[in-house]
Amino acid sequence: MSSCDTCVVRNRAICSSLDKDEIVALNAIGRRRTLSPGESLIWEGEDSVLVANVIDGVLKLSTGTEDGREQIVGVVYPSDFIGRPFGSTSGHGVTALTEARVCVFSRKDFDAFAREHPALEHKLLERTLGELDRTRRWMLLLGRKSASEKVASFLLEMADRLSNTTCESVGDSVVKRFVLPFSRQQIADVLGLTIETVSRQFTRLKADGVIDLPSRREVIITNVASLTAEAG
Amino acid sequence: MSSCDTCVVRNRAICSSLDKDEIVALNAIGRRRTLSPGESLIWEGEDSVLVANVIDGVLKLSTGTEDGREQIVGVVYPSDFIGRPFGSTSGHGVTALTEARVCVFSRKDFDAFAREHPALEHKLLERTLGELDRTRRWMLLLGRKSASEKVASFLLEMADRLSNTTCESVGDSVVKRFVLPFSRQQIADVLGLTIETVSRQFTRLKADGVIDLPSRREVIITNVASLTAEAG
DNA sequence: CGGCTCATTGATAACTCTCAACGCAGGTGG
DNA sequence: CCACCTGCGTTGAGAGTTATCAATGAGCCG
Numbered sequence: 001m002s003s004c005d006t007c008v009v010r011n012r013a014i015c016s017s018l019d020k021d022e023i024v025a026l027n028a029i030g031r032r033r034t035l036s037p038g039e040s041l042i043w044e045g046e047d048s049v050l051v052a053n054v055i056d057g058v059l060k061l062s063t064g065t066e067d068g069r070e071q072i073v074g075v076v077y078p079s080d081f082i083g084r085p086f087g088s089t090s091g092h093g094v095t096a097l098t099e100a101r102v103c104v105f106s107r108k109d110f111d112a113f114a115r116e117h118p119a120l121e122h123k124l125l126e127r128t129l130g131e132l133d134r135t136r137r138w139m140l141l142l143g144r145k146s147a148s149e150k151v152a153s154f155l156l157e158m159a160d161r162l163s164n165t166t167c168e169s170v171g172d173s174v175v176k177r178f179v180l181p182f183s184r185q186q187i188a189d190v191l192g193l194t195i196e197t198v199s200r201q202f203t204r205l206k207a208d209g210v211i212d213l214p215s216r217r218e219v220i221i222t223n224v225a226s227l228t229a230e231a232g
Numbered sequence: 233m234s235s236c237d238t239c240v241v242r243n244r245a246i247c248s249s250l251d252k253d254e255i256v257a258l259n260a261i262g263r264r265r266t267l268s269p270g271e272s273l274i275w276e277g278e279d280s281v282l283v284a285n286v287i288d289g290v291l292k293l294s295t296g297t298e299d300g301r302e303q304i305v306g307v308v309y310p311s312d313f314i315g316r317p318f319g320s321t322s323g324h325g326v327t328a329l330t331e332a333r334v335c336v337f338s339r340k341d342f343d344a345f346a347r348e349h350p351a352l353e354h355k356l357l358e359r360t361l362g363e364l365d366r367t368r369r370w371m372l373l374l375g376r377k378s379a380s381e382k383v384a385s386f387l388l389e390m391a392d393r394l395s396n397t398t399c400e401s402v403g404d405s406v407v408k409r410f411v412l413p414f415s416r417q418q419i420a421d422v423l424g425l426t427i428e429t430v431s432r433q434f435t436r437l438k439a440d441g442v443i444d445l446p447s448r449r450e451v452i453i454t455n456v457a458s459l460t461a462e463a464g
Numbered sequence: 465c466g467g468c469t470c471a472t473t474g475a476t477a478a479c480t481c482t483c484a485a486c487g488c489a490g491g492t493g494g
Numbered sequence: 495c496c497a498c499c500t501g502c503g504t505t506g507a508g509a510g511t512t513a514t515c516a517a518t519g520a521g522c523c524g
Contacts (some may be wrong), residue, residue: 016382063369065464069376075303084365091365118350125357126318127275132364133316133323135371137295142374143424144301147480184503192375194481199504216489218505232297379512416471426513431472448471448521 003032007103012079013053014127017119029109035059035096041104042083042094051083051110052217057100058181061092062189072190074135077161081127085111134218142192145232150191153229155211159221176221184216205230235264237293239335244311245285249351267291273336274315274326283315283342287329289332290413294421295324304366304422309393313359317343329413342358346411374424377464382423384431384462387443391453416448437462 004010004027018026032055035041041052044063054076061074061082073092077083084090087108105113114121132157149208162178184202188195205211210227212220221227236242236259237446249257257292264287267273273284276295293306293314304305308314317339337345346353394410403449412419416434421429437443440460446451453459 011265053391063372064377065372065376067464069372069425071372073371087361087365092368115354118353120256121350121353121357125353128293128360128364129316129319132367133319135326135364135367137306139367139371139374140295140297140301140303142244142371143303143421144297193502196482196505197480200480203504211440217442427471428473428514429512432512435472 002141003027007055007174009053009055009079010182013103014081014120014123017051017123018117022117024121026105026113029113030103030105033102035100036094037104039096040093041102042073042090042092044091044093045089047206048087048107050104051081051085051107052102052104053079054078054082055101057096057098057102059094059096059100059102060186061090061094065163070189071192072186074166075161075190081124082225083107083110085114085124086138104182115153132170145195146195147191148201148204148230149232150193151205152227153232154187154191155205155219156222156224156227156231157217159224174224180217180219235259235335239287239379241285241287241311246313246352246355247285249355249406250349250353254349254352255422258337258345261345262335262337265334265336267332267334269328269330272327273326273334274322276323276325280316280319280339283313283317283335283339284334284336286310286312286314286412287333287335288427289328289330289334290422291326291328291332292418293324293326293332302421303424304418306363307393307422312370313356314341317346317356329418379425379429380433380436380462381464382425383419383437385464386423387451387453388439388459388463391423391456395421406456408456410451412449412451 004015004023007013007015015023015026028169033041033052038196041059042050044050047131056212059076059082060072062070064073068136069217075097076082076094082094082102114124141150145153145209156176158180159176162181163176182190184198187193188198191198202211202213206229208226210223210230211223212222236255239245239247242248247255247258256435260302265273265284271293273390274280274282275417285348286365288310291308291314292304293308294302294304296302308326312439314326346356353448375380377385390412391408391410394413414422416427420430423430434443434445438445440458442453442455442462444454446452
């Protein structure tokens with residue numbers, strides 16, 4: 001039985017461009033894999049040997065300097081595509097932040113398959129163009145925003161990506177609650193800050209009544225308007 | 233007569249995927265346009281109405297905050313593709329830094345043409361994937377590098393992109409000379425710094441004998457090794 | 465020779481980082 | 495069941511880097 005048939009991201013991932021027969025063919029060259037938090041699928045600078053679709057979970061894309069500084073250059077969610085097709089090396093590592101399930105392909109197999117299926121390449125192109133847009137928007141944050149603006153922007157982005165969970169209305173404002181897939185250090189690595197600066201901004205936002213922090217990983221945005229104003 | 237026939241980037245741009253007949257068809261929907269330094273082709277946030285290939289010159293891609301801070305999110309050179317196909321709005325402005333010639337297409341026309349020519353879409357996909365890699369590498373610079381590392385990295389990147397001009401050997405080290413297509417403010421906007429910090433780093437590098445600055449726009453890298461070491 | 469823009473230089477302030485200590489929570493083993 | 499250990503996060507004090515504000519200088523064009 002084709003595992004694609006039961007795939008929860010079947011209609012959102014790039015696979016949605018394929019018909020029944022094509023799906024069977026693609027399924028033949030792919031395999032499922034589960035990753036634990038912290039486990040890497042691809043390492044920075046290694047030969048680009050595989051690509052994958054994210055089925056479930058959150059993963060980070062990251063690069064670092066020789067002396068150990070790290071920068072997270074992307075975060076991927078279910079239905080997103082990862083890896084570097086049509087290229088020899090991957091410029092960044094891919095590491096699971098949460099328990100994750102991915103659908104893995106050998107890059108060579110995938111490249112060959114893609115070249116024979118223009119509709120798949122088109123989907124991949126649209127996805128890549130969108131990712132490039134998002135990445136460029138993030139550059140404005142890294143280059144020009146202050147620590148408070150960075151943290152506020154980050155929380156809003158997280159709310160947008162993750163708050164399918166809860167979203168209640170209190171009075172006229174909307175309250176958003178979610179569980180961060182990031183540690184403080186990882187948030188710092190996304191924003192180009194230190195862990196201490198991130199922590200202080202969290203504390204300040206809580207003191208200002210803009211957010212609440214029930215536990216280390218949980219966030220409740222109690223005042224979306226203020227947070228939006230702080231995001232710059 | 234087809235202007236593609238005489239196009240100097242004909243074999244490097246995405247058009248290289250097309251045969252003679254296809255080139256004629258593409259030529260029919262495109263037109264040449266010349267831009268003066270400072271002139272914009274696309275504005276941030278506007279509807280994505282056109283896309284283009286760069287024939288000659290250098291252009292910047294930039295976004296800004298409401299309060300006027302600017303971040304240059306990309307720099308494009310001859311044979312590069314600009315604009316946002318298959319999308320409704322462009323997330324960043326496109327402005328000429330030097331005198332520039334571009335080959336412009338209506339986005340709708342281009343989209344339709346591309347969908348009928350998988351080889352063109354494939355070229356565009358490869359280009360977009362490469363651009364995404366380069367953009368992500370730049371994020372490490374923005375998020376994690378110091379001012380001196382940023383400026384050193386910038387100069388090396390410029391040397392790499394522009395130093396076709398002159399490249400002499402003096403002793404055992406290589407000397408690179410080029411003309412910056414950027415003002416100091418624009419360099420600051422690329423690196424996420426202020427103009428004063430950029431200026432001070434230039435002055436320091438000159439004092440340290442790493443570079444020479446014959447004029448405002450000219451740079452000679454006299455010690456590539458030192459500069460590389462400073463780039464982090 | 466002004467007048468303009470752009471770049472450099474200097475002094476000071478602000479922000480973020482660094483270093484260090486402490487706190488909290490979860491897990492382990494006595 | 496509690497004590498302890500360990501990893502992560504918070505908090506504080508101080509230093510360092512970069513931004514800000516202000517003045518000066520250099521090149522360019524009328």
